Amino acid sequence: MKMRLLIFPLLILIIPSIWESAPKYPKLKDNDSVGKILYQLGDDPGWYPVKTLKKSTAAIGKELFHTGFAKSTDGKKGRKQSKHFVCTSCHNIQREDSDLTVSDPQGRLDYTMKAGIPFLQGTTMYGAVSRRTFYNDDYSLKYGNLVDAARNDLRGAIQLCAVECAQGRQLKTWELESILKYLWTIDLKVKDLQLTNQEKVNLELQMNQNPEAAIATIQSRYMTGSPATFVKPENERKTYDRKMADINNGENIFLNSCMHCHENGRYSFFELDTSKVTMKYLQQKANKYTDHSIYQAVRYGIYSTSGRKSYMPQYPLEKMSEEQLLDLRGYIEYMADR
Ligand code: HEC
Numbered sequence: 001m002k003m004r005l006l007i008f009p010l011l012i013l014i015i016p017s018i019w020e021s022a023p024k025y026p027k028l029k030d031n032d033s034v035g036k037i038l039y040q041l042g043d044d045p046g047w048y049p050v051k052t053l054k055k056s057t058a059a060i061g062k063e064l065f066h067t068g069f070a071k072s073t074d075g076k077k078g079r080k081q082s083k084h085f086v087c088t089s090c091h092n093i094q095r096e097d098s099d100l101t102v103s104d105p106q107g108r109l110d111y112t113m114k115a116g117i118p119f120l121q122g123t124t125m126y127g128a129v130s131r132r133t134f135y136n137d138d139y140s141l142k143y144g145n146l147v148d149a150a151r152n153d154l155r156g157a158i159q160l161c162a163v164e165c166a167q168g169r170q171l172k173t174w175e176l177e178s179i180l181k182y183l184w185t186i187d188l189k190v191k192d193l194q195l196t197n198q199e200k201v202n203l204e205l206q207m208n209q210n211p212e213a214a215i216a217t218i219q220s221r222y223m224t225g226s227p228a229t230f231v232k233p234e235n236e237r238k239t240y241d242r243k244m245a246d247i248n249n250g251e252n253i254f255l256n257s258c259m260h261c262h263e264n265g266r267y268s269f270f271e272l273d274t275s276k277v278t279m280k281y282l283q284q285k286a287n288k289y290t291d292h293s294i295y296q297a298v299r300y301g302i303y304s305t306s307g308r309k310s311y312m313p314q315y316p317l318e319k320m321s322e323e324q325l326l327d328l329r330g331y332i333e334y335m336a337d338r
């Protein structure tokens, strides 16, 4: 009895002192979510799931993202979000770049070929929750002030895309929150930051001593926004030189990008394949001022019309470089003349 009485006050003295000297942040683990760490360090983007709707779950979000509709937790089935697309028509859900600090389309093409995932106009949703700006740069030319609600707000970006990109209806709140929850499950991981052992130790120290600097360190290891530069195709068309084209690279672009949507009319009525007839057609149209020219389709995209809501997003330079477009043309010419 007496011992217990003694130990108790002792514990009260000891525990707080251990508590204070213990680092506030535990050691970094490979699979920790980057966005969650940033939030804990005080960088709250506004879409961290603190209070969430009971009706929304990551599983529902995943369904919606991949199939276009899902049942809510009370069993009601939602209306299909879009007749034309699902989110994965245009966005990967895996990492798609080997170097996360630059937007390098050739590096991405090589990476996606190896990973067996498509090469697309939309940026991957992997790590989207850790980005801070959306629809950057020239997207404001395309969507005007619609971008205002999306530029600094992931919820706004999802809604803008559901309506404008996917040409579908607005998401209901439980659907939007579910997609958000799903996106949190595909955040960047600590291992994606590719820190050396020493850098990791330094960062752990910094997190405890200077959280703001730690936030900056973490965010210097990946792009917090996906850049977008739109160009007109006239110059690319004029300067085409067959000798400069890398046919194999052009083939990779055709198979891994164009065919993702155009094979067997998957997301488009306009069917593409590797037959000589198709290639001859694309070859003939290339230099004409028509929607069926690859230059036009790639750099301007194909706009939806009242009779045909489906549209094709354009490729900014960061999603297809000038060299890549030249290679694509080279491949088409090669296949047409073989
Ligand atoms: C027809 C193609 C297409 C479809 C379908 C589509 N998107 Fe997008 N999305 C884009 C393009 C193009 C952008 C432009 C910005 C970018 O991703 O770099 C974009 C941007 C975004 C962004 C902002 C990304 C950033 O880093 O700037 C989010 C978030 C997003 N889409 C979510 C969705 C969700 C959720 C769905 C499904 C409901 C969806 N998108 C369907 C093409 C599409």
Ligand code: HEC
Pocket: 089, 090, 120, 121, 253, 254, 257, 258, 259, 260, 261, 262, 267, 268, 269, 270, 291, 292, 293, 294, 297, 298, 302, 310, 311, 312, 313
């Ligand atoms: C994200 C899906 C997607 C990708 C990737 C894509 N397209 Fe398209 N494309 C479409 C859609 C949707 C249309 C709209 C026409 C339709 O639905 O029939 C279209 C239209 C076109 C048209 C005009 C056809 C018409 O009837 O007006 C051409 C040409 C074209 N695409 C070429 C390409 C080439 C070349 C590539 C690869 C560099 C490519 N597309 C990549 C979805 C895509």
